[in-house]
Every structure is written in C-alpha cells, then in structure tokens.
Amino acid sequence: MKLLYEGKAKEVFSTDDPDKLIIKYKNSLTAGNGAKKADMEGKGALNCRISNIIFGYLESNGVPTHFVREIDETAIEVKKVEIVPLEVIVRNVAAGSFSKRYGVEEGSALKCPVLEYSYKCDELGDPLINDYHIMALGLATREELDEIAAITFRVNELLKAFFDKVGVRLIDFKIELGRYHGKIILADEISPDSCRLWEKGTDEKLDKDRFRRDMGGVLEAYEKILKKIDC
Ligand code: TMP
Numbered sequence: 001m002k003l004l005y006e007g008k009a010k011e012v013f014s015t016d017d018p019d020k021l022i023i024k025y026k027n028s029l030t031a032g033n034g035a036k037k038a039d040m041e042g043k044g045a046l047n048c049r050i051s052n053i054i055f056g057y058l059e060s061n062g063v064p065t066h067f068v069r070e071i072d073e074t075a076i077e078v079k080k081v082e083i084v085p086l087e088v089i090v091r092n093v094a095a096g097s098f099s100k101r102y103g104v105e106e107g108s109a110l111k112c113p114v115l116e117y118s119y120k121c122d123e124l125g126d127p128l129i130n131d132y133h134i135m136a137l138g139l140a141t142r143e144e145l146d147e148i149a150a151i152t153f154r155v156n157e158l159l160k161a162f163f164d165k166v167g168v169r170l171i172d173f174k175i176e177l178g179r180y181h182g183k184i185i186l187a188d189e190i191s192p193d194s195c196r197l198w199e200k201g202t203d204e205k206l207d208k209d210r211f212r213r214d215m216g217g218v219l220e221a222y223e224k225i226l227k228k229i230d231c
Contacts, residue, residue, distance in 0.1 A: 001013040001014065001015065001022060002014045004021070008028060008030040008034060009025065009026055009028060009029075009030070009044075009047070009189075009193060010023050010024060010025055010026060010189075011023070011024045011026065012024075015077070018080070019079065019080055020068060020077055020078065020079060020080055021077070021078050021079075021080045022071065022075055022076070022077055022078075023075065023076050023078055024044075024074055024075045025044035025045070025047050025048040025074045025075070025189075026044050026074075027039050027040055027041055027042070027043045027044045028043075029043060029193070029208065029211050029218065031208065031211060031212040032212075033122060033125050033126065034122070036211075036212070038211065040218060040219055042219060043218075043219060043222065044074045045073040045074050046191075046219065046222045046223060046226055047189060047191040047192070047193055047222070048070075048073060048074050048075070048076065049073065049226055049230070050190075050191045050192065050222070050225060050226050050229065051189040051190050051191045052067065052070055052076065053226075053229050053230060054159070054162070054190045054191075054229070055067040055186070055190065057158070057162055058155060058158055058159075058186065058190075061158050062154075063151060063154060063155060063158065063186055064151075064180075064183065064184075064185040064186065065185055065186040065187070066078040066079045066081055066178065066180070066185055066186065066187040078187070079180050079185070080180075081177075081178025081179055081180045081185060081187050082178055082179040082180075083120075083176060083177075083178045083187060083188075084139065084140050084144065084148070084176070084177050084178060084179065084184070085119065085120040085121065085139055086117045086118065086119065086120060086129070086134065086139065086140065086148075086176070086177075087117065087118040087120055087126060087174050087175075087176065088115070088116075088117055088148060088152050088174065088175050088176065088177060089114075089115070089116040089117070089118065089172060089173070089174045090113055090114065090115055090116075090152055090153070090155075090156045090172060090173055091110060091113065091114040091116065091171070091172040092110065092113050092156070092160065092169075092170060092171060092172060093107060093108070093109060093110060093169070093171045093172070093196075094106060094107065094108040094109075094110060095107070095171050095172055095196050096172065096196065096209075098114065098116075098172075107203065113153070113156060115149060115152060115153070116128065117129050117130065117131075117134065119133075119134075119137075119139070120176075131145055144179075144184060147183075147184040148177055148184055151177065151184060151186065152175060152177075155173075155175060155186065156170075156173075159173065159190070159195075162229070163197065163229075164200075166228040166229055167199060167200045167201070167228065168197050168198070168199060168200060168206065168225070168228065169197070169198045169199075169200055169203075170195065170196075170197065171195075171196035171197065171198055172195070172196045173190065173194060173195040173196070174194045174195075175188065175190060175194070176188035191222075192206060192207040192208055192221065192222045192225050193207075193208045194208075195207055196209060197225060199224075204221075205221065206221040206222075206224055206225050207221065207225075
C-alpha cells in the first residue's frame, strides 16, 4: 500500500489492483479552508461508518457509487475514479454561506432546492462557479454536468427521505463525483462533515457547524446521527 494523497480528513492509498484504492478516514476536523483544525479521537471511525451506511442505502436505490467494501472501522476499498474538481452542493433550507451571501435568515424555507457548485481549489478558496465557468475551464462537459445534476437531485430526494424517517432535517449537503470507465459515479463521503443535519422539532445542529461555530458536543452529535441511522 502506497500513500498517494493526504487530504484534510482522509488518506488515499494505492492497492495491487490499479482499478481500486483504499481510503482511510482521519480523526482531524478542519474548517475555513484549513484555518481551524482539531483532532478528535473516534471521529474518523464515526464518519466512515455513517458514510458507509449512506452509500449502501444510495447504492441499493440505484445510485452508482465508488464504495466496494469496508476494510476496518476507518478504512474502505473504493473504485478508483478521476474526481471532477467540483463541490456539488444542494440546499433545501437557507443556511451557511447562502444565508450570508443573500441576506436570508438561517432556517428560511426555499421555494425550490438550490444546486450549486464550488471549484475545488484550495489556493483560490473553493470559489462559487457556474455551468458556463465549468465548461469554459474544461472541468466538465455539458453531458457530464447533466449527469451530475440528475444524480445529485436523486441523492437529495433519497437522503431527505432517509433522514426524515429518523427525525432529522436535511438542510444542505455537499457531494463529490468522479469519472469511472466513462460514467459519473458518487465518490468521497457523505457524513456530518459534509451535510447540515438538524434534529426535527428542536432544530438542534447535529453536524460540523458545531465545530465551525465552537458550539461543543461535536462527537456527541455525530454519535447521535450514527445511532439514529444504524439499524
Ligand atoms: P456552505 O453553506 O458553507 O456553503 O456549505 C454548504 C454545505 O456544503 C454544508 O452542508 C457544508 C458542505 N460543505 C462541505 O462539505 N465542504 C466545504 O468545503 C464547504 C464549503 C461546504
């Protein structure tokens, strides 16, 4: 196993199979493009388990994903994809940077879900980008963007129903997609690091905003999510 890449929250290793990789979840938490950092024992295992459950659910509902198998509590084997350098975000309720940018109170209803892209580029601070920018820069083709949008809205419908069933509101989320043998498939992770999840009724935050906003109880919130979905 050779370390190919170390990101903020994960390490990526090669395997004997050129078509497969191993991803290892780290215990680190970062926010503000790495400006804020912390290590929390057990966080990697929590996100790995939560993401595996969600990817299994999506896969069983016809969404193609990179997930192959669980290796141990922080490591998984995945299909080797070429990541499309976009953070693909869906918003069901106003929050975070959307609320700030447009002056809308957090928690406000939106008349329709918002699909939004950021260009994955740490040096530029992951700027907001639109379809035309993406095509002009050669980051993805029109056909790929159509496929990405279709998969992403399907993921939104499935995830909204999944979390609703366990008493959680899916406010927004970010996914990443990759090219695999000419097809677009879901990659990276889906966890409380990459979603806003509010408990139904109380609107208690059960996601990384607890870390971003120094609210405390980060691991407890992630554990609460795992407990709700692990049945
Ligand atoms: P935002 O409101 O800060 O733009 O975030 C929207 C959603 O995307 C939220 O669920 C958090 C997630 N997200 C990531 O997973 N990684 C990121 O780098 C950013 C900026 C947001």
